[in-house]
Amino acid sequence: MRKVRHDLDATDRRITAVLLASPRASWRSVAEVLGVSERTVVRRAAPLFHDRTLRATAVRNPALFPHLIPTVLRLRCRPNRIATIAAGLARRPDTVWVDILGGGDEICMVLFLNGRDARDKLLLRDLPATAAVRSWTSYDLLKVFPVGFAWSAGLLSREESGQLWPSADPAPEPFSPLPEDEALIDALVEDSRIVLCRPAQRSQNSG
Numbered sequence: 001m002r003k004v005r006h007d008l009d010a011t012d013r014r015i016t017a018v019l020l021a022s023p024r025a026s027w028r029s030v031a032e033v034l035g036v037s038e039r040t041v042v043r044r045a046a047p048l049f050h051d052r053t054l055r056a057t058a059v060r061n062p063a064l065f066p067h068l069i070p071t072v073l074r075l076r077c078r079p080n081r082i083a084t085i086a087a088g089l090a091r092r093p094d095t096v097w098v099d100i101l102g103g104g105d106e107i108c109m110v111l112f113l114n115g116r117d118a119r120d121k122l123l124l125r126d127l128p129a130t131a132a133v134r135s136w137t138s139y140d141l142l143k144v145f146p147v148g149f150a151w152s153a154g155l156l157s158r159e160e161s162g163q164l165w166p167s168a169d170p171a172p173e174p175f176s177p178l179p180e181d182e183a184l185i186d187a188l189v190e191d192s193r194i195v196l197c198r199p200a201q202r203s204q205n206s207g
Contacts (some may be wrong), residue, residue, distance in 0.1 A: 008048075011036070015045050016054060017155040021164040023056035023192045033156075033163050049193070058188035059096055060112055062144050065177075069113040070141035079105045081132035093189050094118065110141070 008016060018030045027045070031038040048054040062068040077085050082100060086107050090098045096110040113119045119138075127133050152161060177185070187194055 008053075011040070012044055012048070013153075014155050015041055016048075017152040018160075018164065019045070019054065019056065020152060021156075021161065025164070033160050056192040057093070057190070058185060058192045060185065062112055067115045069115065069119050070144050071111045071113050071119065072139040072141060073107075073109050073111060073136060074138075075107045075109075075127070075136040076105055076134045077107060078132045078134065082107065085130070085132055 014034055015030060018025060018033050022029070025033075027041045028038050030045070031041045034041070045054070049056070060068055062070050075085070082105060086098050086100055089095055089107065089109055092111070094111050094113055096112060098107060098109040100106070101108055111122075113122065123136075123138060127136055156164075
């Protein structure tokens with residue numbers, strides 16, 4: 001989930017924290033975790049998704065897609081351009097998270113780059129062509145820990161988080177995506193709350 005436009009109050013932030021842990025959770029499930037009404041969740045969350053203050057996206061798992069290159073990138077930028085650059089980086093489909101560090105001129109981010117060509121394009125072409133970027137350092141991540149995706153900024157209690165994340169995930173099974181799987185994953189990257197199929201339309205009885 002990415003915060004883009006609105007300032008979120010305490011209730012909005014707790015709803016967002018649940019959706020960080022479980023982006024496809026139904027409004028009813030979110031309400032049950034937080035102990036609020038489903039109507040409150042819909043009234044608060046739906047407009048945030050509508051104007052893309054919040055966006056749910058899928059992230060490919062490097063354990064199942066070995067060609068991915070998990071990368072940490074630190075960039076030093078002109079302070080008057082750092083917010084614009086950070087927002088642009090956050091819109092990349094391979095970005096996991098972006099943070100502006102305390103000094104105000106440095107961005108730290110994690111990306112799951114789609115192979116060496118994608119890494120070379122970013123590091124050797126895109127960043128050098130961005131005048132507001134002064135310098136950068138990249139690091140390959142040796143291991144990605146799933147617990148990092150369970151972060152809730154302390155907005156959820158242990159009991160609330162326990163309803164969203166199992167105590168231990170089984171080891172992933174070997175997986176070779178088919179072409180149709182890639183199309184499905186791309187759709188989920190764009191909007192991970194998209195429904196799997198459209199509900200069947202009711203036929204009207206004319207008799």
